[in-house]
Amino acid sequence: xxxxxxxxxxxxxxxxxxxxxxxxxxxxxxxxxxxxxxxxxxxxxxxxxxxxxxxxxxxxxxxxxxxxxxxxxxxxxxxxxxxxxxxxxxxxxxxxxxxxxxxxxxxxxxxxxxxxxxxxxxxxxxxxxxxxxxxxxxxxxxxxxxxxxxxxxxxxxxxxxxxxxxxxxxxxxxxxxxxxxxxxxxxxxxxxxxxxxxxxxxxxxxxxxxxxxxxxxxxxxxxxxxxxxxxxxxxxxxxxxxxxxxxxxxxxxxxxxxxxxxxxxxxxxxxxxxxxxxxxxxxxxxxxxxxxxxxxxxxxxxxxxxxxxxxxxxxxxxxxxxxxxxxxxxxxxxxxxxxxxxxxxxxxxxxxxxxxxxxxxxxxxxxxxxxxxxxxxxxxxxxxxxxxxxxxxxxxxxxxxxxxxxxxxxxxxxxxxxxxxxxxxxxxxxxxxxxxxxxxxxxxxxxxxxxxxxxxxxxxxxxxxxxxxxxxxxxxxxxxxxxxxxxxxxxxxxxxxxxxxxxxxxxxxxxxxxxxxxxxxxxxxxx
Amino acid sequence: xxxxxxxxxxxxxxxxxxxxxxxxxxxxxxxxxxxxxxxxxxxxxxxxxxxxxxxxxxxxxxxxxxxxxxxxxxxxxxxxxxxxxxxxxxxxxxxxxxxxxxxxxxxxxxxxxxxxxxxxxxxxxxxxxxxxxxxxxxxxxxxxxxxxxxxxxxxxxxxxxxxxxxxxxxxxxxxxxxxxxxxxxxxxxxxxxxxxxxxxxxxxxxxxxxxxxxxxxxxxxxxxxxxxxxxxxxxxxxxxxxxxxxxxxxxxxxxxxxxxxxxxxxxxxxxxxxxxxxxxxxxxxxxxxxxxxxxxxxxxxxxxxxxxxxxxxxxxxxxxxxxxxxxxxxxxxxxxxxxxxxxxxxxxxxxxxxxxxx
Numbered sequence: 001x002x003x004x005x006x007x008x009x010x011x012x013x014x015x016x017x018x019x020x021x022x023x024x025x026x027x028x029x030x031x032x033x034x035x036x037x038x039x040x041x042x043x044x045x046x047x048x049x050x051x052x053x054x055x056x057x058x059x060x061x062x063x064x065x066x067x068x069x070x071x072x073x074x075x076x077x078x079x080x081x082x083x084x085x086x087x088x089x090x091x092x093x094x095x096x097x098x099x100x101x102x103x104x105x106x107x108x109x110x111x112x113x114x115x116x117x118x119x120x121x122x123x124x125x126x127x128x129x130x131x132x133x134x135x136x137x138x139x140x141x142x143x144x145x146x147x148x149x150x151x152x153x154x155x156x157x158x159x160x161x162x163x164x165x166x167x168x169x170x171x172x173x174x175x176x177x178x179x180x181x182x183x184x185x186x187x188x189x190x191x192x193x194x195x196x197x198x199x200x201x202x203x204x205x206x207x208x209x210x211x212x213x214x215x216x217x218x219x220x221x222x223x224x225x226x227x228x229x230x231x232x233x234x235x236x237x238x239x240x241x242x243x244x245x246x247x248x249x250x251x252x253x254x255x256x257x258x259x260x261x262x263x264x265x266x267x268x269x270x271x272x273x274x275x276x277x278x279x280x281x282x283x284x285x286x287x288x289x290x291x292x293x294x295x296x297x298x299x300x301x302x303x304x305x306x307x308x309x310x311x312x313x314x315x316x317x318x319x320x321x322x323x324x325x326x327x328x329x330x331x332x333x334x335x336x337x338x339x340x341x342x343x344x345x346x347x348x349x350x351x352x353x354x355x356x357x358x359x360x361x362x363x364x365x366x367x368x369x370x371x372x373x374x375x376x377x378x379x380x381x382x383x384x385x386x387x388x389x390x391x392x393x394x395x396x397x398x399x400x401x402x403x404x405x406x407x408x409x410x411x412x413x414x415x416x417x418x419x420x421x422x423x424x425x426x427x428x429x430x431x432x433x434x435x436x437x438x439x440x441x442x443x444x445x446x447x448x449x450x451x452x453x454x455x456x457x458x459x460x461x462x463x464x465x466x467x468x469x470x471x472x473x474x475x476x477x478x479x480x481x482x483x484x485x486x487x488x489x490x491x492x493x494x495x496x497x498x499x500x501x502x503x504x505x506x507x508x509x510x511x512x513x514x515x516x517x518x519x520x521x522x523x524x525x526x527x
Numbered sequence: 528x529x530x531x532x533x534x535x536x537x538x539x540x541x542x543x544x545x546x547x548x549x550x551x552x553x554x555x556x557x558x559x560x561x562x563x564x565x566x567x568x569x570x571x572x573x574x575x576x577x578x579x580x581x582x583x584x585x586x587x588x589x590x591x592x593x594x595x596x597x598x599x600x601x602x603x604x605x606x607x608x609x610x611x612x613x614x615x616x617x618x619x620x621x622x623x624x625x626x627x628x629x630x631x632x633x634x635x636x637x638x639x640x641x642x643x644x645x646x647x648x649x650x651x652x653x654x655x656x657x658x659x660x661x662x663x664x665x666x667x668x669x670x671x672x673x674x675x676x677x678x679x680x681x682x683x684x685x686x687x688x689x690x691x692x693x694x695x696x697x698x699x700x701x702x703x704x705x706x707x708x709x710x711x712x713x714x715x716x717x718x719x720x721x722x723x724x725x726x727x728x729x730x731x732x733x734x735x736x737x738x739x740x741x742x743x744x745x746x747x748x749x750x751x752x753x754x755x756x757x758x759x760x761x762x763x764x765x766x767x768x769x770x771x772x773x774x775x776x777x778x779x780x781x782x783x784x785x786x787x788x789x790x791x792x793x794x795x796x797x798x799x800x801x802x803x804x805x806x807x808x809x810x811x812x813x814x815x816x817x818x819x820x821x822x823x824x825x826x827x828x829x830x831x832x833x834x835x836x837x838x839x840x841x842x843x844x845x846x847x848x849x850x851x852x853x854x855x856x857x858x859x860x861x862x863x864x865x866x867x868x869x870x871x872x873x874x875x876x877x878x879x880x881x882x883x884x885x
Contacts, residue, residue: 309759330761341759350753357745361760370742377740 006068007032007164007195008053008084013062015048022048023059024219030164035186035196037206037227039239040216041436043406046199049216050166053197054086055079066164085162089169091153093141099152100124100137103159127155132188146295147178154185165189166197171205172434175294176464176497183209201239201436203232204465215239240438250448253472255284259336259424259456260306265315267298267305275301277480278315283425283456288447290471290488291460294500298480299460300342303429306458307339308332309347320424333362338423340414342430342460344407348414351403355395356384358402359417383420391416392442408439415446425456432466444470464493478502537867542813542820545866546827549856556852557844567842567852574837575830583715586724587790588803589822589829591616593727594782595807596814596821597734598775602654602668604738604816605771606751607661611654611672612779613804614679617797618653619646619780620787621683624697624794625690627704627787635703642704643784650780651773653679658772662765668772676800684796696795706789721789727822730781734818747771779804806857813860824860831856 008030015023023045030036040046051057053064055076064071066082073079093102104120124137133151141149150170157165167186171179186196186209198210206213206227213230215222215238222238236244260283267276276298283289293299304310306317308329316325324332333339341347349358360369360380368379384398393412395405402410411431418426428447432440447470451457461467467474471488476499484505486495498508554564575581595612602609609615623646630638657671691697706721738744750757750767758764786803787794810828814820831853838849859866 307759328761328763329759333761339759346753346755347759348756350749350756352752353749357749361749361756364745365742373741373743375740375742375745 005031007066008197009063009065009068010049010053011063011065013049013052013059013064015045015052015057016060021219023052023062026062026216026219026221027224028214028221029224030195030197031212032195033190033193034211035190035198035209037198037200037210037213038216039201039203039206039213039235041201041239041438042408042434044216044239044436045219046216047168048219050086050168050197050199053079054084054166080160080162083161083163084166085157085160085164086166086168087150087153087157087170089172091149092156093149093152095142096140098138098140099135099144099148099155102141102152103137103156105156107160123159124155127158131155131158131185131192133185145178146173147175147181150174150178150182151185154189163193164195164197166199168199169201169434170198171200171202173295173462175462175500176493177501179205203235203437206235207232217241236437239436244437244441246437246441248444248448248469250470251452253287253451254454255287255472256454257285258282259285259320260458261316261318262306263316263318265302265305265317266313267301267310268313269301274313275480276305279480279482281475281482283458285424285456286451286454287472288451288457288459288470290467290474291458291477292464292467292474292496292500293462293477295462297477297500299477300429302477303339303342303427303458303460306332306427307337333421333423336424338418338421338426340411340418340426340428340431342433344411344414349402349410352401354399355388355393355402355405355413356380356398359384359387359398359413362417362421387413387416387420391446408435411435411439411443415443419446419450423455425458426450427458427460429460430462431459432461432463440466464496468493468496476500484508538815538817538820541867542815542824542860545813545860545862546856548866549859552859553852553855556855557848560848562844562848563842567838567844567849570837570841570844571831571834574841575834578716579714580716580718581833583711583718583720585829585833586715586826587718587720587829588832589825590720590723590727591782591786591790591803592807592810592825592828593731593822594778594785595804596810596825597730597818598650598654598778598782599807600811600814600816600818600821601734601738601747601778602771602775603811604751605747605767606754607658607668607768607772607775609654609657609672609772609775610669610805610808611657611675611679612775612807613800613802614672614676615650615653615776615779616783616786616801616804617679617683618776619650619783621686621691621783621794622646622649622780623784624700624787625686627700628691628697631701631703633703638701638703639706639788642700642788643781646780646784646787647777648780650783651777654776654779655769655773658769661772662768680797680800683794687794687796691794697793699792700788704788705792706785707792719790721785723785723789726781726785727825730778731818731822734778738818743770779807782807809857809860828857 006029010026010028013023013026014021026049038046048057052059053073055073055078058074064073071082073082094105100117100121103124121137128135133155135148135151135155141152170182174182190196200206210227212224213227213235214224217239262279262281265276265279266274269275279302291299301310305312308327312326316323318324320336322335324335345351360383363369364375369376381398388395388398391412393416394409405413431443447457447459459467459470468488473485474488474491475482475485476496478500479502484499492512495508495512498511499505557564557567575585595616598612599609623642626645627638627642653675657668657675660666660671661668687695687697706723708722711720738748746762746767747770750762750764754764806828810824811821813824835849835853838844839846
């Protein structure tokens with residue numbers, strides 16, 4: 001009987017929020033011991049579906065069966081008892097606690113009211129040995145790598161007795177090496193008899209680990225397919241509902257005079273350490289310079305220093321021939337900078353404000369949007385309407401609060417605002433984080449368009465694919481330094497991965513050469 | 528569109544619901560202690576609305592509350608909790624009276640604006656100190672404004688005793704500095720309602736224009752909602768912190784000046800900070816930061832304040848009880864967040880039930 005092999009069956013799940021159907025007759029069945037991918041665009045309804053399964057939301061209609069039994073998952077507690085555990089995208093860990101303390105949180109072992117830390121550490125060690133999840137139970141969360149934090153998060157769900165693990169976009173914050181490790185862990189888990197639901201919009205991950213894949217589009221389950229016999233292109237087309245192109249379609253770059261010149265830049269971070277250590281860098285008009293590196297190697301500080309959000313300790317930054325070192329953000333913006341910030345909801349938008357107000361955020365004080373200190377609401381509205389149309393921002397109206405838009409559309413609004421000013425340098429930090437293939441394709445196209453219009457573009461991203469696809473040159477940052485600048489079409493993922501891990505350029509080059517057996521002339525400059 | 532009208536409806540429903548709940552709770556309290564709530568409320572409402580004098584007094588009270596409410600609201604919009612409205616009001620009061628007493632013979636057209644201007648200026652300075660310290664040294668505006676409250680209180684008392692007066696009360700200001708006008712006084716059977724009421728209406732309109740139609744107001748709103756994105760967009764956090772606090776204090780100081788030049792016509796030593804400043808916080812919260820909402824909630828507070836005075840004589844409810852009932856109403860009004868939560872819960876439950884039935 002094939003039926004009994006299903007650990008999870010979600011039948012005809014519908015969830016309505018007011019008049020909006022987030023899930024519309026969705027079907028999902030997960031077999032025991034499989035990795036089942038849940039693929040869909042942002043706002044397609046994946047999270048809603050998983051929130052229903054983990055007891056955070058109740059479906060409007062539909063049935064859920066766990067191990068063949070019909071169940072009502074009315075709270076996360078119930079889900080827990082049914083053996084359903086969620087590995088959250090944003091880790092739910094207490095920074096100041098140790099790994100073991102975090103794992104037992106809420107299920108503390110205690111003796112006469114005193115926490116038995118030894119016992120907990122032993123339990124955690126046992127679990128981590130059994131599933132091959134290398135963690136140090138005594139290490140403080142704040143002091144370990146993101147990959148290890150994630151393993152702690154996985155252990156937490158296992159400690160609570162989960163048999164069905166939901167991974168919510170688990171690779172967003174990991175380095176390529178860590179991603180490989182995670183894939184290994186997931187495979188080991190299913191071998192131990194666990195079942196996994198993997199929420200993602202990354203196709204290569206699905207191809208790498210998943211057995212089957214259910215595609216969700218606009219709240220409806222489109223199909224469930226065998227991953228082995230389905231190509232990435234087919235998956236993408238199914239997800240978006242039209243044919244998508246992966247390769248960024250671009251002509252060779254035509255680099256001109258430098259628009260941005262950075263000399264010996266030192267930036268300190270909040271605690272007083274040097275986050276950027278004497279960096280020199282040039283971005284030319286008509287090129288996309290990628291900045292690759294693992295999160296926390298000084299990229300964010302570098303960008304904040306260029307944009308005026310952080311103080312420069314020493315060194316100079318010149319934009320369009322003008323010294324902008326330590327100028328106010330508005331002054332820098334007016335000199336010719338567009339900035340798509342890394343944290344779009346914190347820096348890029350004022351979420352409770354109307355979309356039109358957000359679109360005018362950089363220009364509201366200028367004519368014609370403002371006259372003698374009075375806002376010209378009609379002009380602001382006109383501009384918003386034009387950009388919404390031009391950049392295909394999907395919203396109910398320009399008067400909707402920015403918070404009501406999906407992540408992709410929020411990002412499009414920011415990009416519209418920044419590109420419309422036609423800046424000589426556009427800085428895009430993590431511009432496609434958390435977005436789906438369709439939106440990514442669009443944003444990449446726009447970045448390349450800026451380049452083709454003879455503007456300079458900086459693309460900072462933790463996604464290697466993205467950096468390699470869009471950039472012309474790639475600067476790799478490690479520990480506050482640019483350790484190498486390589487040409488995008490002469491490097492590969494392996495080499496970049498090694499550089500990002502701090503391997504010296506010569507060595508990385510050597511490694512890659514050994515492996516591929518062919519010579520690549522990738523080094524333009526190295527430091 | 529449905530969503531928009533729904534939240535607008537909520538903005539009206541929630542305060543009204545809060546008020547009703549406050550009255551019900553007050554009634555239960557009175558019943559518990561053996562008083563008749565219906566006669567008590569009747570005494571309160573009839574007391575105010577049955578006599579032009581007391582209606583005038585209620586509106587006079589509402590005038591000052593409008594200023595303190597707007598003052599609190601603008602700082603709150605920018606993300607600051609200006610608990611020093613009371614001290615700023617006092618600063619405005621003393622400086623307006625001082626100027627009025629110093630130049631009693633100036634023509635009215637000069638002396639009134641001059642005295643009011645002094646009140647506005649010193650209210651603004653008093654709050655501006657907290658804004659400046661916050662912007663440049665990161666000190667908590669809550670602590671600084673609380674301390675400035677006491678400084679204002681004792682400085683004012685010192686100034687009265689040692690400079691402006693011989694005893695605890697200053698002389699009355701001259702006719703030329705008074706905001707009272709004969710026709711208003713006559714219309715309200717001799718109440719202290721004065722031109723300040725119309726100034727309040729004008730300020731409510733100006734406040735609205737400033738916040739919705741001017742770039743400076745837009746910046747204050749933006750900084751209050753998201754200081755990070757505002758900095759990113761080139762707005763100066765420092766400038767907006769100070770500006771919002773200065774305007775906040777200017778409004779409170781204006782309230783103080785009008786209190787001095789309209790309500791009392793003089794200044795006297797205070798035992799504690801004027802309550803009317805703190806009630807401005809409740810007024811602003813009930814009005815949800817909207818200037819027109821603040822105006823109407825001021826009127827409600829004015830009516831409650833004046834009306835409470837009728838409960839002892841006409842309904843036999845002792846003074847203390849009347850104060851508790853008013854406090855209960857204010858409490859529920861302040862707790863409108865709670866009511867919002869309950870309303871939300873009720874409406875989603877309903878929605879779920881409706882959908883389940885389909």
